[in-house]
Amino acid sequence: MNIVILAAGMGKRMRSDVPKVLHKIAGKSLVNHVLDTARGLSPASLVVIYGHGGQQVPTALAADDVSFAKQEPQLGTGHAVQQALPFVNDALPTLILAGDVPLTKLSSLQSLVTAAGNDKLGILTVDLSDPTGYGRIVRVDGKISEIVEHKDATPAQHAINEVNTGIMIMPTTKLKQWLSTLSNNNAQGEYYLTDVIAKAVADGVELVSAQPDAEWETLGVNSKTQLAQLERLYQQNQAAVLLENGVTLLDPARIDIRGTLVCGRDVTIDVGCIFEGHVTIGDGVHIGAYSIIKDATIANNASIKPYCHIDESSVGAAAQIGPYARLRPGAELANDVHIGNFVEVKKSQIGAFSKANHLAYIGDATIGERVNVGAGTITCNYDGVNKFRTVIEDDAFIGSDSQLIAPVTVGKGATLGAGTTLSKDAPAGQLTVSRAKQVSVPGWQRPVKKK
Structure with missing residues (x-):
């Protein structure tokens, strides 16, 4: 597969000149935790999207098996993934990971990859007692129909506890088509990667999900x-x-x-x-x-x-x-x-x-x-x-x-x-x-x- 790691954010709440993904847990940067787990899947290509902090991220992560794509300006997760497209193989599915979610286990990613195969869109979801701030997984007759960001959700959707972790895998040819038609008509004025869900449903692509063993596997760092x-x-x-x-x-x-x-x-x-x-x-x-x-x-x-x-x-x-x-x-x-x-x-x-x-x-x-x-x-x-x-x-x-x-x-x-x-x-x-x-x-x- 291709693996794309989103690592372009500033992390304003970190109050630091160091890019958020380079802050450390157990002596190792957040994004290096993600990279090491990703390598366990033996990807054909491994792409890190960077932006804020200039060359700090590529300098810190430089390795023979990693390509880097710059996102500037930062116009959302969908726009970030677009920057990686020149580096991926269209014949293989693309797994998208977040550079600030460091504790996801390899076994959880393997479950998601297995569920999605080569032709389905797979989403790693988790049930949270307090889902505030997370994109909600909206299902119809038990099947995923869309993901709605918290700021755009209705009161009924706010009551949904199943949320998107930001970790997804999908056919690359379809991903390219969907990204090319994204709109930024939303509260943030950004191109959401999650909008590809509705496009997948419209195209008849089957949506599947997997859940990790523990909630902490999906926790991100913002402060x-x-x-x-x-x-x-x-x-x-x-x-x-x-x-x-x-x-x-x-x-x-x-x-x-x-x-x-x-x-x-x-x-x-x-x-x-x-x-x-x-x-x-x-x-x-x-x-x-x-x-x-x-x-x-x-x-x-x-x-x-x-x-x-x-x-x-x-x-x-x-x-x-x-x-x-x-x-x-x-x-x-x-x-x-x-x-x-x-x-x-x-x-x-x-x-x-x-x-x-x-x-x-x-x-x-x-x-x-x-x-x-x-x-x-x-x-x-x-x-x-x-x-x-x-x-x-x-x-x-x-x-x-x-x-x-x-x-x-x-x-x-x-x-x-x-x-x-x-x-x-x-x-x-x-x-x-x-x-x-x-x-x-x-x-x-x-x-x-x-x-």
Whole structure:
């Protein structure tokens, strides 16, 4: 089929310079949600209609499988679809989606496509308890005869609860004929796509409908309030899936998934956690409160304590991270590694059973197994221009408040005394100390506060 996504509106109620369809739910723009669902139907052509915001929409959505058609000025939905006609295949039906309706499920669209086939006009409809503002589905003897916009509806039509979602599919050759004869003689002075319904009836084209599993699939966004409401709906749905798959959420209302989260068995996630990109969590993992994890892998039985930030990193089995730890891109932690409070690791590999439990910075380093990194230790990896690596071999002990000036190597089983500034390699199995001789000054008096 052809798929046309309407994304030209300004969204005045959003009160933003950003086009409405580029506002985000779960870290992804509204129209990208629609695009990703549309791709699930394997369309022959995929066309996005843009207008307000200039090139912002094409720039944000640029992809090999997407064509763009500009609607300027914006003269209604019928006029918008007309702009897509040069990009569609006449021999295939055309499915029309709204770029500000992000939560429609693929299964609902598949039901509509199946019902319409290649020669019927299919409409996705929904029954609303409060249909105010929506076009009403008018039926005669159970069959759809027309769609009447709210502003043009009679009092009797206002009482109809079945409404148009804006999602329709129809034969493209017929669509072109109907669009060419649209009128803007209505309250808005616009060319309504919904007017093709009456033309289809007049031409004897069969009208069919399908309904989604849930009302929220058809909800659109016109304001920041509605954007926030759909964000919560989306997250509630994500939480429900996790719960059904056996994940323990200490409060399902306080989790945000902005990407893909894959969990093993017996995973526990505390409140306020945010997952971005693609995150994989192994069996028996506990994620502490208010942690932010992005594009990371957490292996079996690891413990992520509260307030940790983990970004583009991997955490080995039975590792313990945090609280208040930060793993930056390129951190690779082996089994049973301990990274404690206020420790930052960047672009470094840390071997099994090694520990950095307090107040350390490990950057551009390769650390072996069973290494102890004392509190206050840093790898000085940057000379102001270039980055250099630090190597700490197995069983080394790094005393507190040491500075390792890269490039430098600490040999296997070596010990650095507390307060060491290491600028040359430390030999294996030896104690290395670099600090001035301790001196006591007799008669020295501590300063007193002046009155």
